[in-house]
Amino acid sequence: MNMQSPPPKRELGQCFVATVTLAHGGGGKAMKDLIDDVFISAFAPGAPQALEDQARFDLGALASHGDRLAFTTDSFVVNPLFFPGGDIGKLAVCGTINDLAVGGAKPLYLSCAVVIEEGMEVETLRTIARSMAQTAHAAGVSIVTGDTKVVERGACDKIFITTTGIGVIPRGCELGIERIAPGDGILVNGLLGDHGAAILCARGDMALETAIESDCAALHGLIADLLHAAPNTRCIRDATRGGLATVLNEMAEASNCSIEIDEAAIPQRPEVRGFCEILGLDPLYLANEGKIVMAVPPDEIEAALAALRAHPLGRDAALIGHAGAGEAGRVTMQTVFGGRRIVDMLVGEQLPRIC
Amino acid sequence: MKYADEFRDREKAQVLIREIDKLAASIRVGRTRPIQIMEVCGGHTHSIFRYGLEGMLPESIELVHGPGCPVCVLPMGRVDDCISIAEREGVIFTTFGDAMRVPGSKKSLLQAKATGADVRMVYSPMDALTIARKNPDREVVFFGLGFETTMPSTALTVLQAEAEGIRNFSVFCNHITIVPTIKAILDSPDLHLDGFLGPGHVSMVIGTAPYEFIAEFYKRPMVVAGFEPLDVLQSIWMVLQQISQGRAEIENQYARIVPTAGNAAALAAVTRVYELREFFEWRGLGSIDHSGVRLREAYAAYDAERKFAIPNLKIADPKSCQCGEVLKGIIKPWQCKVFGTACTPEVPLGALMVSTEGACSAYYQYGGIKRQKTMVPA
Ligand code: SF4
Numbered sequence: 001m002n003m004q005s006p007p008p009k010r011e012l013g014q015c016f017v018a019t020v021t022l023a024h025g026g027g028g029k030a031m032k033d034l035i036d037d038v039f040i041s042a043f044a045p046g047a048p049q050a051l052e053d054q055a056r057f058d059l060g061a062l063a064s065h066g067d068r069l070a071f072t073t074d075s076f077v078v079n080p081l082f083f084p085g086g087d088i089g090k091l092a093v094c095g096t097i098n099d100l101a102v103g104g105a106k107p108l109y110l111s112c113a114v115v116i117e118e119g120m121e122v123e124t125l126r127t128i129a130r131s132m133a134q135t136a137h138a139a140g141v142s143i144v145t146g147d148t149k150v151v152e153r154g155a156c157d158k159i160f161i162t163t164t165g166i167g168v169i170p171r172g173c174e175l176g177i178e179r180i181a182p183g184d185g186i187l188v189n190g191l192l193g194d195h196g197a198a199i200l201c202a203r204g205d206m207a208l209e210t211a212i213e214s215d216c217a218a219l220h221g222l223i224a225d226l227l228h229a230a231p232n233t234r235c236i237r238d239a240t241r242g243g244l245a246t247v248l249n250e251m252a253e254a255s256n257c258s259i260e261i262d263e264a265a266i267p268q269r270p271e272v273r274g275f276c277e278i279l280g281l282d283p284l285y286l287a288n289e290g291k292i293v294m295a296v297p298p299d300e301i302e303a304a305l306a307a308l309r310a311h312p313l314g315r316d317a318a319l320i321g322h323a324g325a326g327e328a329g330r331v332t333m334q335t336v337f338g339g340r341r342i343v344d345m346l347v348g349e350q351l352p353r354i355c
Numbered sequence: 356m357k358y359a360d361e362f363r364d365r366e367k368a369q370v371l372i373r374e375i376d377k378l379a380a381s382i383r384v385g386r387t388r389p390i391q392i393m394e395v396c397g398g399h400t401h402s403i404f405r406y407g408l409e410g411m412l413p414e415s416i417e418l419v420h421g422p423g424c425p426v427c428v429l430p431m432g433r434v435d436d437c438i439s440i441a442e443r444e445g446v447i448f449t450t451f452g453d454a455m456r457v458p459g460s461k462k463s464l465l466q467a468k469a470t471g472a473d474v475r476m477v478y479s480p481m482d483a484l485t486i487a488r489k490n491p492d493r494e495v496v497f498f499g500l501g502f503e504t505t506m507p508s509t510a511l512t513v514l515q516a517e518a519e520g521i522r523n524f525s526v527f528c529n530h531i532t533i534v535p536t537i538k539a540i541l542d543s544p545d546l547h548l549d550g551f552l553g554p555g556h557v558s559m560v561i562g563t564a565p566y567e568f569i570a571e572f573y574k575r576p577m578v579v580a581g582f583e584p585l586d587v588l589q590s591i592w593m594v595l596q597q598i599s600q601g602r603a604e605i606e607n608q609y610a611r612i613v614p615t616a617g618n619a620a621a622l623a624a625v626t627r628v629y630e631l632r633e634f635f636e637w638r639g640l641g642s643i644d645h646s647g648v649r650l651r652e653a654y655a656a657y658d659a660e661r662k663f664a665i666p667n668l669k670i671a672d673p674k675s676c677q678c679g680e681v682l683k684g685i686i687k688p689w690q691c692k693v694f695g696t697a698c699t700p701e702v703p704l705g706a707l708m709v710s711t712e713g714a715c716s717a718y719y720q721y722g723g724i725k726r727q728k729t730m731v732p733a
Contacts, residue, residue, distance in 0.1 A: 280401075280453075280711075337584040338365040339407025344720045 012036040020120045025150030035148055038122065039112070042129040043136075043143040055109065055144035057166075062108070065168035070105035072096060073164040081128065081158060083202035085194070085213030088161055089131035091289060094218045095240070096165040097139055101220035102236040102292060104175045104227060105167030110136060113147040115160040128159065139218040141165075173227065179234040180255035182325040185301040187294045189222060189308050190316040191215070192244055193272045196286030201275070212271050217290035222311045229307030230300035239291045242346055245284040247293045248331045249345045255295075256328040261321030261343070263336045284333075285346045295323060364585065371588045372411055378595040379413045389417040391547050391684050392594055395537060396554035397424030397712030398582050404721035406584040416591070419684030420707075420714030422536055423554055425501040426453050427706040427713040428637045431670040433529055434459030440496055440527060440663055441472040447490060449483035450498040452476045453710050458703055460670045480512035480526070487516070487524035496659045499526045504556040506530045506648070507621035510628035513650065513657045527659040528649050531635055533557050534565050535646040541573045543683055550594040552587065553579035555609045560625075562617030563605050570603045581609040628654055636669065638706035639678030676705040681714055688715040695719060 013033035015024075023030045062069070076092040086094075093110065100107040112132065116125070136143050194215040201212055219238070227233060237247045244266070252259045268283060276283045290313060296304045301319060308314030326332075331343040382390055394400060400420045403409055409418055422428055434457050441448035441464065448464070455465040455476065468474035473493075477483050480497050487495035499509040509526055516524045533554060540546065553566060558579045569577050576597035580590035590608040597604060607613055628650060635647025650658040659665075672678065676698070677691040688694055688707065698704035700716045707715035 282405075333407075335406045335584075336365070337406040337408070338368050339409075339411045339584075341404060341407035341410075341721045 012041055015122055018122055020116050020118055020122060020125065020150055022118050022150055022152065024116075025118075025148070031148065031150075034122070034125075035146075038125045038129050039146055039148070042126070042133040043112070043146070045133075055111070057109070062168055065106050065108070066170040066173070068169040070100050070103050070167040070169050071165070072099040072103075073162065074099060075160060075162040077157060077160050078199065079157060080199075080202050081124070083214055084198050084211075086216035086289070087128060087131050088159065089128040090135045090216055091214075092161040092163045093132050093135040093139070093141070093143075094216050094289060096163040097141060097218040097220055098238045098290075098292075100165050100167035101218075101223045102175070102238050103167075103169060104173035104223070104236075105169045106224075107139065107141050107165055107167040107218075107220050109166045110141055110143045111145045111147075111164040112143050113149075113162040113164075115149045115151060115156050115162075117156045117158050118150055118153050120158055125159070128161075135218065139220065141218075175233065175235050177235045177237070177251055177254040180251055180257055180295040180323050181234070181297070182257055182323055183298050184234055184257075184295045184323040185298060185304075185319050186248070186251075186259060186261060186321045186323065187296055187301070187304060187308070187317060187319055188239070188244070188267065189219070189292050189294075189314040190290075191267045191269050191272070192239070192288060192291055193268060193276070193283040193286035195289040196243065197272045197275050199287070200279075212269065212275065215288055215290035217313050219290060219292055219313060222308065222313045223292070225307045225311050226294065226304055226314075230296050230304035232297050232300055233304065234295040234297065236292050236294050239288045239293050241287050243283075243285040243287055244291075244293060245282075245331070245343045246345060248343060249329075251293070251295060251323075252331050253329040255323065257323040258326030258328065258330045258332070259321060259323050260326070260332045260334065262334045264334075265318055265320045267316045267318045267320075284343060367585055368411070368588060371585070371592055375416070375588065375592050375595060376413050378592065378599055379415045382595060382599050383415045388547060389415050390549050390595070390598065391417045391419050392550045392552065392591060393419040393421045393540075393548050393684060394552040394580070394587075395421040395423045395533060396552070396557065397427070397710070398554070398556060399552055399580060399587055400424065400714060400717055401712050402582050402584055402587055404717040407721075408584060408587060411588075412591070416595075417684070419548060420681075420688075420717070421551075422540070422637070422640060422682050423502070423533065423557075424707075424710055424712035425505075425531060426457055426710040428531070428639060429454070429457055429500070429529060429706070430636045430638045431458070431460050431672070432636070432666075432668050434463065435461070435670065436665045436667060437464060437498055437527060438462060438467045438472070439666055440659060441467050441474050443494070443663065445493055446473065447486060447493050447495045448472065448474045448498065449477045449486060449495060450474065451478075451500060454498060454500055457709050480509045481515070484512050484516055484521065484524055487521055488519075491523060493523060494662075495524050496663075497524070497526050499528045499530050502531060502533050502554070502557045503560040503625070504554075506629070507560060507618075507624050510624040513628050513654055514624065516657060517654070522656070525657050525659040525662050526650065528629070529647070530629065531637070531647045532631075532645075534561075535643055536637070536640070537566075537569065539640065539643045539646070540683055541569065541575070545685055546683055548575065548684060549598055550575055551577040552590050552594070553577045553605070555579060555581050555586075555613060558607075558609070558613045558617070560618050560621045563607055563613065563615050564617075566605045570605050574603045576603045576606070578606045578608050579613055581612065627651075638672060639676070639682055641679070672706075673704050678705040678707050678715075681707055688718040691715070 013036035015037040198214040308317035483497035578590040578593040629648035632647040707713040
């Protein structure tokens with residue numbers, strides 16, 4: 001991992017207490033030790049250096065990747081912090097990488113700001129920081145700056161993480177939701193709803209045992225392959241909160257197209273379907289953390305599908321529907337049963353039905 | 356899931372639809388009104404919208420979405436009572452998820468939770484009892500809600516609490532019974548219903564005998580129906596058959612689950628723990644005699660109504676609300692003056708906009724297609 005300016009190396013502080021207290025947020029030695037021990041040692045092992053208040057980038061090096069900067073930020077709160085298939089750290093890194101990647105950008109640098117509730121175990125923090133570092137490393141992205149705050153018990157829920165990301169968009173890449181046109185294929189890269197279902201199960205109050213894992217993953221590699229195979233892809237969106245249904249509605253609205261999808265074509269784990277069935281949830285609205293929805297012009301659909309399916313994160317990719325010239329902004333679905341229904345935006349949060 | 360897929364077969368559906376088309380056409384001869392069939396249960400309403408069944412049926416059949424969504428018919432005053440209990444010092448208020456959003460006169464349980472009340476979502480009353488066991492210094496109140504379907508589990512939980520001697524647990528009982536309500540609907544003078552789909556889950560508990568009066572006195576057919584889309588279609592077909600043959604009987608399409616005699620053990624628990632109230636207030640339908648239950652005197656210690664002084668105020672439904680007419684099938688949801696304007700799922704004015712099982716909310720979110728087809732341009 002390369003930090004920008006050359007070292008003067010320094011000794012890393014260590015944190016010897018087991019839990020975080022308000023003292024760790026006081027700006028003194030305790031805070032420096034915590035940051036060194038937990039974050040710097042994970043994010044920049046082997047290259048500790050004098051800390052500046054900002055990361056510095058060489059513009060020329062950035063420009064070698066393309067002609068526009070992409071810049072995004074997102075905050076992550078999740079209960080529980082650790083769940084099958086991931087944890088809040090992995091989520092925070094993948095989420096921001098994906099927000100850059102769906103714009104066609106190559107993700108390069110991340111910042112990481114954490115708000116910690118006093119009483120949090122330092123070891124848990126280390127685990128989260130390590131997970132962030134591993135995820136970033138595997139994605140070829142550097143975490144180059146950060147901030148730590150500690151708040152009183154009850155003022156936040158264990159830990160909140162905000163990551164901000166910078167990436168560069170290659171010349172000629174013009175993704176835009178308003179470019180969707182009638183006839184375009186609507187594609188997804190795999191099984192939908194895993195993250196939402198995994199989190200609900202992991203909360204443990206469902207009394208339901210399932211083996212559903214979150215699909216949390218960084219998708220920039222997959223997206224690069226897609227754009228190579230289908231360079232005229234109109235737009236890409238990640239189907240996070242609000243799920244597939246929300247993204248489709250945004251697409252239909254912004255492009256003044258109608259969109260019709262085929263329920264039978266939507267890739268879904270039987271476990272997730274069963275889970276939704278029992279709880280009366282609609283899988284179309286379940287959150288994903290490793291799924292994108294794409295609009296692709298008709299002549300590139302085949303190539304796009306082939307490229308997606310050749311990538312490990314796109315094995316179950318499918319064409320689920322088409323944009324049309326029907327009522328603008330309207331999303332409809334051919335149900336598995338042969339009926340037709342409207343797929344609308346979700347109102348509020350999904351709450352399980354009573355019977 | 357294989358099991359469920361059997362009941363979602365497109366081809367079988369097409370066969371049924373053709374049969375339904377034929378029957379409806381023959382019944383339609385000489386009639387001016389559409390054939391109105393009411394599905395009593397919110398679960399059916401949900402299936403109908405979820406699978407787009409309405410659009411598959413011929414125009415001459417009109418589905419009327421009945422009162423069978425327990426969350427929807429809860430009057431505002433009862434929600435206010437919940438909140439007044441939930442906001443008490445030391446109380447943990449437990450409820451099924453979808454009751455959280457029902458608006459009271461000032462706020463919903465969700466809003467009460469946001470402003471500090473300890474409101475927790477549970478999946479069964481037994482979960483609430485577990486919370487009571489773990490928090491002996493807190494008062495745990497369970498919001499008992501629903502028809503005969505959920506009544507037994509609440510009753511069994513009360514019996515369990517008694518057996519264990521748990522004193523910090525009580526039930527705010529809002530259980531309601533479906534039969535008097537169907538009767539009230541049948542008694543209304545402006546009614547045109549031709550037949551009913553009977554509630555599958557409720558019948559699992561009470562059996563099919565309690566509906567006999569519908570056939571006998573009101574001469575309307577009823578088919579107790581399952582919840583898969585094919586179940587619903589087949590039941591509609593069975594109702595049409597009865598109409599075309601001039602029969603009015605109680606038939607059981609859902610025999611794979613619903614025993615004719617109901618569930619004796621569940622019924623025993625219900626009779627032991629509850630007694631009928633003289634009347635109960637329904638949102639949209641007003642007061643209906645003997646339509647609700649409360650805990651018997653013997654279980655007063657577990658009755659939140661007796662344990663806490665609750666305001667028990669009656670709050671009238673807003674004037675512009677036409678839920679009652681929608682419930683009886685006199686108007687369609689979108690014909691209500693405030694549909695989609697003053698009344699939306701975000702800010703529901705009437706009961707039927709509250710839960711996804713409510714007819715208005717279902718039309719608002721899923722509907723549309725058939726409506727656009729049948730609406731006469733202004
Ligand atoms: S639109 Fe609202 S007020 Fe009108 S009938 Fe429906 S729920 Fe009741």
